Amino acid sequence: MAKKCSITGKIANNAYQISHSHRRTKKLQEVNLQTKKIWNPEKKSWKRIIVSTRAIKKLIIKN
Template sequence: MASICSLSTRVLLPAQLSSRSSEVAGAGARSLCASRVTCAPSTSSLLVSPLASRKCDLTGKKANNGYKVSFSNKRTKKLQGANLQYKRLWWEEGNRFVKLRLSTKALKTIERKGLAAMAKEAGVKLEDFAV
């Protein structure tokens, strides 16, 4: 099996680690062996259930990729997440509650415009979010 990582050309499975470490001579044989282990494809990671998207249901707000700048001006990537809250709101026209994941700005806008008007503007069917 060919490896996609540049450390090694051979993929070692966890069962092969103990036999491989005996082949490597000298102190620190375990650490040498562990550095050769590359990403082996596993079928269990393909069957993971999807997580809820971190996105506002009405405005579409989502995380922003930015930089965290240190005093020495080093820049490291930082994910600036939106302030999302799960809210159960009363929908007058549907005469029922709906549960939405909203940004706090969307909550303020709902107070001004109303839930139905904002959902219509966003093109969202509130029936899909009925509790």
């Protein structure tokens, strides 16, 4: 399973972790992904998708 939002397509971001002495080490900023069930009225069934929290907020605002 890829760590990617199925609605927005968001993926991890490369970044630096900077210490107090200002040493830089590379890190990954992962996307906050959640598993949600969404009702499909055409097929009359639930579909489980993996979405980011921002996409969940957009879905709630639309409905």
